[in-house]
Amino acid sequence: MLIVYGAAKSRAVRTLWMLGELGIAYEHKNWLPRSTDTQTAAFGALNPNRRVPIIDDEGFVLSESMAINLYLAKKHKSPLYPTDPHQEALAWQWSLWETDRLDRQIVNHARHTQDLPVAERKPEVAKAAWEECVIAFDVLEVALNKTPYLASAQFSVADLNVASALYRGLVLDLSLWPKTNAWLHRCWERAAAQKAQQMRG
Numbered sequence: 001m002l003i004v005y006g007a008a009k010s011r012a013v014r015t016l017w018m019l020g021e022l023g024i025a026y027e028h029k030n031w032l033p034r035s036t037d038t039q040t041a042a043f044g045a046l047n048p049n050r051r052v053p054i055i056d057d058e059g060f061v062l063s064e065s066m067a068i069n070l071y072l073a074k075k076h077k078s079p080l081y082p083t084d085p086h087q088e089a090l091a092w093q094w095s096l097w098e099t100d101r102l103d104r105q106i107v108n109h110a111r112h113t114q115d116l117p118v119a120e121r122k123p124e125v126a127k128a129a130w131e132e133c134v135i136a137f138d139v140l141e142v143a144l145n146k147t148p149y150l151a152s153a154q155f156s157v158a159d160l161n162v163a164s165a166l167y168r169g170l171v172l173d174l175s176l177w178p179k180t181n182a183w184l185h186r187c188w189e190r191a192a193a194q195k196a197q198q199m200r201g
């Protein structure tokens, strides 16, 4: 059976959302990042990066949340994986874009505005992260002004990958980016997204 390593309260929420969309059975190792679970030699052998999520699909081990979701959707012939080569390429494009332009920026902003103990928060880090998030939101807004979803007219793995990474955006005021805001909430209203969110506790 497929094994997912990574707590729902980590980037593994992206994988859990995808698995909910696919409706396939899996075993979940609800392991927190940097916990003793991820410091063992066994986990290091599976993922020398020691980061989550990773999956072990009957012996095939894969890390990187974006790659995991693209792989799972393609392998299970999900309607979320575009068959048109252009739309497929757009799903890759948005997934790679997210990793470059949004992933650490939105997390850094959250860490330095609310997650870290007050004494450890650095306003200058939060400000720099927010400035980069603004650039990313502008890019999303341009795209979502043209189409309701990122890779095609329907919700796809492209939307799942970017919207799941933008989890923190659900509690931000994104009214300057109305299309992005509406799209984000539309994505997270999906049943599989709601279930993944509940798993975070």
Ligand SMILES: N[C@@H](CCC(=O)N[C@@H](CS)C(=O)NCC(=O)O)C(=O)O
Pocket: 010, 011, 012, 033, 034, 050, 051, 052, 053, 063, 064, 065, 066, 099
């Ligand atoms: N690019 C990776 C990032 C994975 C990542 O940074 N995961 C965090 C948890 S959300 C982690 O395991 N951190 C442990 C560490 O930094 O040592 C992905 O998208 O899967």
